[in-house]
Amino acid sequence: MAKGAQPKRPSIHDVARRAGVSAATVSKVMHGVPTVKAENAERVFEAVRQLGYRADPLASDLRRSKRRIIGAIVPELESEFFGSIVTHLERLAERRGYTLVAASSGESEEREAEILRRMEDWRVAGVVLAPVRDEHGPAGEMMRAQGMTGVMIDRVLSDKTFDTVSADSLSASAEVARELADRGHRHVLVIGLGEQGACVRARLEGFRRTAEALDPQMRIDVLLSESSVEPLRGAIRDYFSRGERPTAVFSLFLKGTLVALSEFRRRGWHCPDDISLIGFDDAEWMQVTWPSIAAVVQPVERIAAHAMERLFRRIDGETGPPMARLEPCRFLVRESIGMPRQERRQGPKISVVET
Template sequence: MKKGGGRASIHDVASRAGVSAATVSKFLHGVQTIKPANVARIKVAINELDYRLDPLAADLRRSRRNIIGFIVPDLESEFFGALASRLEILAEEQGYSLSIASSHESEERELKLVERMNDWRVAGTILAPVRSERGLGAERMKEVGMDGVFVDRVQSDARYDTIGVDNARASAAVCRAFCDLGHRHVLLLGLGEVSRNVRLRINGFRDEAARICPDMRVDAIMGDGGVEDLRAKLGKCLDSGRPTAVYSLFQKGTHIALSEFRRRGIRCPEDISLIGFDDADWMQVTYPSVSAVAQPVEKLADSAFELLMERLNADKPVARMHLEDCRLVLRESISAVPDGRDVGKEKAT
């Protein structure tokens, strides 16, 4: 630190070493023609001042930006946390730094974060939108001409690459699993239909039920007022006209379902079966272990980063839509109706 506090500059180093700022710059860029005595003094000055190169300023001088933005709806989510972790590794391997921010499921905050990334002059932004590719953050990225890729909760866009999973196909697989085991009354559990992913999961399940199991009753509870609203609605449903199976459309909903089962002494899977969308470590170690739709997080991150790099290096990139398949992993939380046979073994379909 320079005298009086604050970050030491290249001029502070030059003054301490008794050389010009140009000489210090040459040293920092590996020029070998500097006198050995000057090199020694520069090294001492750097150590004494704890000088660190300002990467943003350096990149601006080279007309290169090395920061990539990543905006997600919820960093408490295991899915988005894993996605961020993988993207950080990929970015650093290519000489970039990843700036991660959470919109906290707010489109207004998402908009502000995009503007912040633009102020920071990021090379590009990977956006997991609150709503869809037509949300506030996505529209702002288009307005400012920011390079980027949309991931999750998206389908297709005329300007940006979109990366997601085949939600409808995954939910159709869940429907077939319930149907094969004799379930004819299934409850879908979600936080609201504003998300494209939620709509696709609901429609995928219902369309498959109409196709292969027309006598299946499919109800849906949407917690429009948040998690506690969803918990209250689920409780009322379980206390009257109980379904034989629950399909939770998001991970927190799966946890709520299990807790409400136990609160009422409802056995899973003997009395009711459960499958949740989005797998997590806790689902594999709880009892019963929970059946889940597992998203290919690493593939999603790899595809998003690869497409962003192509976009940054292409003059006129063509927008592409990329969908990855999920896996349905069946564990102890699902069994047949009405005898309650335990599936017992974990398998993937």
């Protein structure tokens, strides 16, 4: 090689020779065609990794109207749940030779629509959308009108056009209700954000329906804020200041769990001696704080994997009615759950309940 010359960029034929397969097989693997034998696909991925192969996006764009770009739109990038979702989506997209472009709607349907317009201008191959509200919002209608290829995740149940992948929030919340009822709780405060969101409705319905079936006398108070965390923080403070003393709080979202715990500590209450606490979504701080906070853990990796699987199938031309998939959650019973003071006895061990 001449001095100063740049090393030759690995080609699809180099990958084929290294993997011991045809260039056509490499192309199928990179496009996610499911008919390739698993052992051949693994050899191709290993050859791609060893050679540092990257598909030429300019050459690809000349052969197709869509670019090898996947768009991802989520309500926020700061949360552990959506941040982790984007991380997994990016890894899966790059494994197929695509680039992921992620953006946050900021819980704004107007911004969500603007991002979708930009992605359509970029001619993205497909979009993974976690909508601000649910599958019936303006984002879904825009994707349908533009004929975009997409999959909806998280705040959705099912859709007439797009495949959907979500956590089974209803069943998970039902398990929380059973745990609290079994321990003798008869007054529970449920707090949440985004009353119109499909997942919030499912979580609330799952808890309320199960709790009322187990104990018709159980009192369930609900505080929901549509706009932001701060109004909810004020509502919780006012609620306790009126003298309300539930024996447990169930937060339907991660930030709400922290808000509730902060209010407990401001008032000098301790979990679980004075009040029990359960949160939807888990975070590292919930595991290392004392007492550790009970949590419903959403299957982030499985949601991302199934969303990308369905998206690539649609990109590759699969037709047929949309599929709706609900992934089971895990309920981690930790130290923040106890029995009401008047019914307390030796507490149960930490357990994991599959829902």
